[in-house]
Amino acid sequence: MRPVSPKLAFHKMHGLGNDFVVIDARVQSVTMTEGLARALADRHTGIGCDQLILLEPSDTADIAMRIFNADGSEVEACGNAARCVTQLIGAEAMIETPGGTIYGKSEGGGATLDMGQPRLDWDAIPLAYAMDTLDMPVGWDALENPVAVNVGNPHLVFFVDNADTVDLARLGPIIEHDPLFPDRVNVNVASVEPDGSLKLHVWERGVGLTRACGTGACATMVAAVRRKLVDGETVVRLPGGALSIAWTPGEAIRMTGPAIHVFSAEIDIEMLL
Template structure:
């Protein structure tokens, strides 16, 4: 089956975007993993499948590099907004999002963060604003669901945290029944430096929902003020949030190239 696709990225977090709004395209875990393979497929952090929606302008399905389908991806949402253009509503498993393309990027209303233990979700009740847990010196993280589950560790220097090693240990801890995204953040001069281990994808150049989760955590702990700039390895995002409100994420998105691939030949 020949299929057209767009290769896009949001601050280096890269995607294969397939528009299936006019022709149905079944997507399996094995197929998504094959497309994402950087040696035998197109290569990406996430595969994005666009489908018709009954509640929004488009439905966005998100498959991580391991083939698993997830609820939300902020960088992909900006890419889809840039690809379609204008003001649009995007249906996701994590909720319906309002987005606007802004020249070289997009601004997205990421919805309201959720803080209760069962919304993260955690395996049992505890204080999500300061989890009484730790892993090898990383302690008392902030837990929040921003369409997908995140924990945030505030540390003196985010660059010194060995996320490549400790990230998968925390991601797969039994405390997190749906696994979790792991954020290591440090704050200087009102800006947040952030590195993220993404559930099912690993270390990435940027994570939009991670930036949202970390900004919410920093503002909640009075470590930063809204709007806050979040610096990731691939670039910066601006996150605005006030308690009780929705999260507004703004930043760049890039269309790299268009192509065509034989999906059946990948399997």
């Protein structure tokens, strides 16, 4: 008879359809590996998510957040996940991430985050060699002259007439894995709408096309302000919904949007591996 395996408790959450499996390692023992993260994220044989979020104790903040993409790779930051974690904790929270500390405040069905200041120098993105990050002299097919921004993780932002017409499913993985980006890169394609909002589609490294990307929305806002396409605050519209993003040069990025707790459950991880 097979012995009973310990259960792993988790929360399923999402921000604008960008969905997460959140595991609190402060209250249960978890040894997270690339393989386990990938198995949990599998939508056919696991729980299913864009990112797996592991919560741990922090010496410098209220909580530490580690982020694993669906392919098992660990990354530095995730804005939608930080809103979900803030909502899970409640009230206000200081969240330590590999990409920096995020300050969150729970507000009704969502949260507002202080995402810190963007990094704009080529070696902070990082790029493989020096170039102007505001008007990069590179291109892939019709996507040319992007803006590079690091908001805890690396982003490339292309402005086009209509973001809906770009075949990002084809171009996204090509750009993500280009040797110009030592840590790979998230690819954002945006257009400025008549009302001043930004329409955005994101190819997320290690995930693929995503319904929403909080750091992508922040990076796109920074790029749009630097290009003088929008003022200091606007709405960024993604396939999963809208985020309010504000940024003034020299200040922190502020993001406001929903965070939804879907359910809590347990899983036998031995069944996955």
